[in-house]
Amino acid sequence: MCPKSRQTRVHVVNPGARLKLYDTSQALAHIAGKALPTLRDEGLHPDDLLNDKEAGDVLGIDASTVRAYAATGYLDSGTQRHGRTWWPRHAVEARREAGDQRQYNPGPQPGNPRNRVPRPRHDPRISEIADLTRRSQATSTEIAQRYQVSTRTAQKLLAAAHRHSTS
Structure with a gap:
């Protein structure tokens, strides 16, 4: 039991590493003061959820690059759980197996002039x-009302019309 509260919790067994998730039997064993039962180790499962650091380790890149890949669509956007983004192992491994395809984008690139x-x-x-100014004296106010533009735009149009008529 925690001294200041009546709640019991499993203490962190690996500080600084990935947060371990315990199943019910392990949590109840810890509360009872017994040894934690081991879970079956079935190896790496395709549906395992990886955080950005773990996905980066699989891809051989930095965690910030994983987040950038997800933002640009080069990697699956992942799923949000408990305020964090997680990527399924199968999606990360598929990205790794596909090779570098960043140069191939069938559509227009954002920001390309x-x-x-x-x-x-x-x-x-x-x-x-x-033509209006040749026939009569048009003012910027009349032009603004006729074309439903601002006075400044009407002045620019009048100046361009004057240059057009003199050339």
């Missing part, structure tokens, strides 16, 4: 505004 929509070379409103 080639993905931008090309800006129009010529704004069709400029020709219309140039």
Whole structure:
């Protein structure tokens, strides 16, 4: 029993290492003061959940790289349990067996300047505004109301129309 509370808990047997999870029979044996029964060691199971450090050990990379791989979709995003992200062993081993495929991405890469929509070379409103100014004196307020733009944008359109009509 803990001196300050009436709760009983299993003490950490491996400080600094991965948190050990105990089954019911082990916890009850500890509370009763008996030796902990050993669990069957069935080896590595494909459904074992690995934290970022353990997944990094399997992949041969740092834990921060595992998190970056998950964020970019290069590795399965994992599952959230108890405030931490865990990756199934089979997903991590599949990533390891697939080899390095970061250079292959069938879609457009985020941030690539080639993905931008090309800006129009010529704004069709400029020709219309140039025709308006030839016929009558158009003000930026009239242009702003007609095209539903700000006054500053209307001023820029008028300046572009003036350059267009003089060239």
